[in-house]
Every structure is written in C-alpha cells, then in structure tokens.
Amino acid sequence: MKKAGIIMVIGSLLLLGLFKFPLWNIMLGAPQYPDPLGMNIYIQGIKGVSEFDLQNIDGLNHYIGMKVIPKPEDMWEFSVFPKVIIAMVILGVIIGLLGYFEKVSYKAFLGWFVFMSLLGVMGMYDFNNWLIDYGSDLDPHAIIKVTNPDGSPMSYKPPLIGFKKLLNFDVTSLPHTGGYLMFVGMFLTLVAFWLGKKASLKKATQ
Numbered sequence: 001m002k003k004a005g006i007i008m009v010i011g012s013l014l015l016l017g018l019f020k021f022p023l024w025n026i027m028l029g030a031p032q033y034p035d036p037l038g039m040n041i042y043i044q045g046i047k048g049v050s051e052f053d054l055q056n057i058d059g060l061n062h063y064i065g066m067k068v069i070p071k072p073e074d075m076w077e078f079s080v081f082p083k084v085i086i087a088m089v090i091l092g093v094i095i096g097l098l099g100y101f102e103k104v105s106y107k108a109f110l111g112w113f114v115f116m117s118l119l120g121v122m123g124m125y126d127f128n129n130w131l132i133d134y135g136s137d138l139d140p141h142a143i144i145k146v147t148n149p150d151g152s153p154m155s156y157k158p159p160l161i162g163f164k165k166l167l168n169f170d171v172t173s174l175p176h177t178g179g180y181l182m183f184v185g186m187f188l189t190l191v192a193f194w195l196g197k198k199a200s201l202k203k204a205t206q
Contacts, residue, residue: 004196005100008109011188012092015085017181018043024127025049025176026158028057030169040176043081045072065142066156067134077126088116092189099196106196113189120182128160 022040027049029036037057038049046069048054058068072078092112098104135157146154146167156166159173175183 001099001102001106001196001199004106004109004192004199005096005098007188007195008096008099008112008192009093010096011185011192012089012096012112014181014185014188015089015092017185018085018178019082021177021181022047023176023178023182024173026171026173028166028169028171032168039069042178043078043085045078046070061156063142063144064146064156065139065144067137075130077123077130081123084119088112088119092116096192099192106193106200109189109193109196113186113193116186116189120186124160131157131160134158 022042024041025038026041027036027038035050037053037060039054039057040047040049046054048057054069061068095104095108095112099106099109132155136153136155138153138156148154158164158166158171161173161175164171164173
C-alpha cells in the first residue's frame, strides 16, 4: 500500500494547480479579430487571455444586451470553489498518508475519487447554468436584436465544451492547464486504488 498511498498524495496535490492555472478557456474568433479574444476561467475569477480581451468582449456584448463578465465578488462560486479544492486536497493527502501506513483500506481512494467526481459534475452543471443565463438573459433594449428563423430571440450561450458558431464568431470552449492537472490528479487516485487493491489481494494470499 505504500506506493498506492504516495500516488494518492501526488494525485491530490495536483489539484493545487487550479490556484495557478486556468480551469477553463473560452476563445472567440471572427474576421475582424485576427487575434481571437479569450477568457481564462480560474476557480477564483475570470481573466482575459490578453490584456484588453475582457474589455473588448464586454464592449461587443453590450450591443446585443449581454451582461458584463462577472467579477469575483459577483459570483459566490469564486469564493466557495477555492475552499472546496483545498478541502479535497487535504482530505486526499490524509487518505494517502493513512494508506501509506496501512491505516485505511484502498477503498478510501475510490471513495475520494467518486466524491470528487460528484463535485466536478455539480460544478459543470453550475457552470452550464451560468452560461445559459449569460447568453439568454439579454437586455430587451439592446442596440442589436438578432432572432432565430422562427422569430424567437437568439441565445448567445457559449458551448460548455467544444465549438459553436455564434453569428460571425467561432467560439471554442475547452479545459485549460488547471483542468488537465485536475483530471490527471483524479486519474492518479484511480491508479492508487488499483495498486492498493492489488497489494491487498497479494497480502491476503500470503
């Protein structure tokens, strides 16, 4: 279980990368913007990929009635998510150390992974709801009003993940470095579970 415990600790610590690197990235490209505009979404707030990207995106959004990009103090998620990540890192390290000293079953590694996965699904659901509100709750007095062929108001919701065409903008939404570090860390906890199970079965047959 020693190797499994060490890998569990490493996997948990990789989540700390979310405090340094963006979790998600949304890029907007159009003919009038040879250099695409972009937003990097951190667990503590949203920053532009380049210095004036957020200002330019808010300027474009104003014409179609979209809300301004929220500041950290405007969304409870940006104060809660960092606390959740810290708690999961501490919990993962404790479980890993207990596993290293064989004070806990390898099943605890899987329990951490399942719990973290549930939190991730809840976070993605919340993020998607924010995108829906951001792209659909438009100012009725906006300068530009674009509708669908049936006359209903067009939604400017960016994709949760992948590519979408919004008017003349090509919008791409994908995980960023912090997100990939989190995925790798979670995968390592599965590796720790597998190694712990293998070690326990070996010990039981001796």
